[in-house]
Amino acid sequence: MSSAMPNICVLISGNGSNLQAIIDAVAAGKIHGKIACVISNRPDAFGLERAENAGIPAICLDHKTFEDRESYDAALMETLDSYAPDCVVLAGFMRILTADFVDHYLGKLLNIHPSLLPKYKGLNTHQRAIDNGDEEHGLSVHFVTPELDGGPVIIQCKVPVFSDDDAGTLAQRVQEQERHIYPLVVHWFCGGRLTMNNNKAVLDGNVLPEGGYAND
Numbered sequence: 430m431s432s433a434m435p436n437i438c439v440l441i442s443g444n445g446s447n448l449q450a451i452i453d454a455v456a457a458g459k460i461h462g463k464i465a466c467v468i469s470n471r472p473d474a475f476g477l478e479r480a481e482n483a484g485i486p487a488i489c490l491d492h493k494t495f496e497d498r499e500s501y502d503a504a505l506m507e508t509l510d511s512y513a514p515d516c517v518v519l520a521g522f523m524r525i526l527t528a529d530f531v532d533h534y535l536g537k538l539l540n541i542h543p544s545l546l547p548k549y550k551g552l553n554t555h556q557r558a559i560d561n562g563d564e565e566h567g568l569s570v571h572f573v574t575p576e577l578d579g580g581p582v583i584i585q586c587k588v589p590v591f592s593d594d595d596a597g598t599l600a601q602r603v604q605e606q607e608r609h610i611y612p613l614v615v616h617w618f619c620g621g622r623l624t625m626n627n628n629k630a631v632l633d634g635n636v637l638p639e640g641g642y643a644n645d
Contacts, residue, residue, distance in 0.1 A: 435515035435619040436465040440505075440522035441482040445476020446610050447520040447541060451484045461474060462619035468505065471523055481501055486512075492524065502530040509534075516618050519573065519624035522609070528575040536625045538573040539618065541611050543603050545569060545640075550578035552625040555596040555603070566590050568603050569641065572616045572625045581630040583623065586610050 439448050448467060454460045454609040467480035470492040480487035487545040490508060495501040500644075501524075509517065519540040531538060546569040559568040574580035586606045590599060617623035623632050629639040 435462040437516045437518060437619065438464045438465050438509050438512055438514040438614065439467045439473055439480075439518045439520050440499070441467060442471050442475040442523040443470045443474050443476065443521050445474065445479045447521065448476045449479050450608040451518065451520070451612050451615055452479065452485070454616065455600065456483075460612060460616045460619055461480070462469050462516065462615070466509075467515065468508060468550055470501075470522070476520070494644050495587070498527055499529070503528045506530060506533055515614065516609075518615060524641070525577060531573055531575050536572070537618075539583075539614060540573045540580070541568060541570050541607055542576075542578050543568050543607075545587065546571060546578060546582055553596075555599040557592060559594060559596065559599065563590050566599060566603065567609065568607055570610060570632070571641075572630060576630065581625060581628055581641065583617075583632070583637065584610060584615050584632045584641040584643070 439451065441448055450594045452464060453560065455462065455487045457465055464485050466486040467476060467486060468488045468490055469477050472489045472491055477489060478485040480596045483636060488508060490505055492501050495504065515537060517534050545567045549557050553565065565587045567585055569582050571582045572580040588606060616633060632642060
């Protein structure tokens with residue numbers, strides 16, 4: 430880490446419920462770090478208001494004002510680097526990142542994905558789980574690598590799929606667990622317990638299995 434109190438930068442696109450969970454965990458002393466900035470690619474993201482209410486710099490970098498993905502990511506990197514991030518947290522940031530961006534922050538870029546990876550990479554994961562007749566669904570927190578939703582898994586949390594579920598009810602069940610799991614992972618990372626080595630997630634010096642912590 431570059432400082433005694435690691436700098437956390439959070440990227441969002443929408444409501445920011447996971448952002449709020451991390452804000453609350455920092456305020457409660459459960460994460461040894463400070464949120465240096467929150468950046469959204471959408472000007473109407475409610476998460477920006479959450480950041481402002483917490484006294485955190487809230488920045489909109491609207492992707493629609495850039496010609497292409499490469500120019501946007503270059504501007505995003507420049508903005509992020511001005512806050513000297515030790516940890517970059519994707520909290521509902523709905524953009525595919527370029528390899529240059531990912532490589533720039535490799536090993537300190539975290540994402541939460543609403544499926545039990547490697548199942549259901551990409552979008553519409555809840556409906557896909559229902560359509561497939563799955564009895565369990567869940568979420569994964571992972572390090573980000575250039576492969577979409579393909580970086581090493583840090584931890585997963587499973588939830589049941591009930592016969593009367595629709596995508597909305599299943600999403601709510603997953604999101605409730607997200608708000609507990611993501612701050613825990615940020616806590617591990619900022620405490621120096623969690624690293625990525627040789628494309629593996631390592632916690633307390635132990636290489637985690639493919640499914641992450643506590644998953645044999």
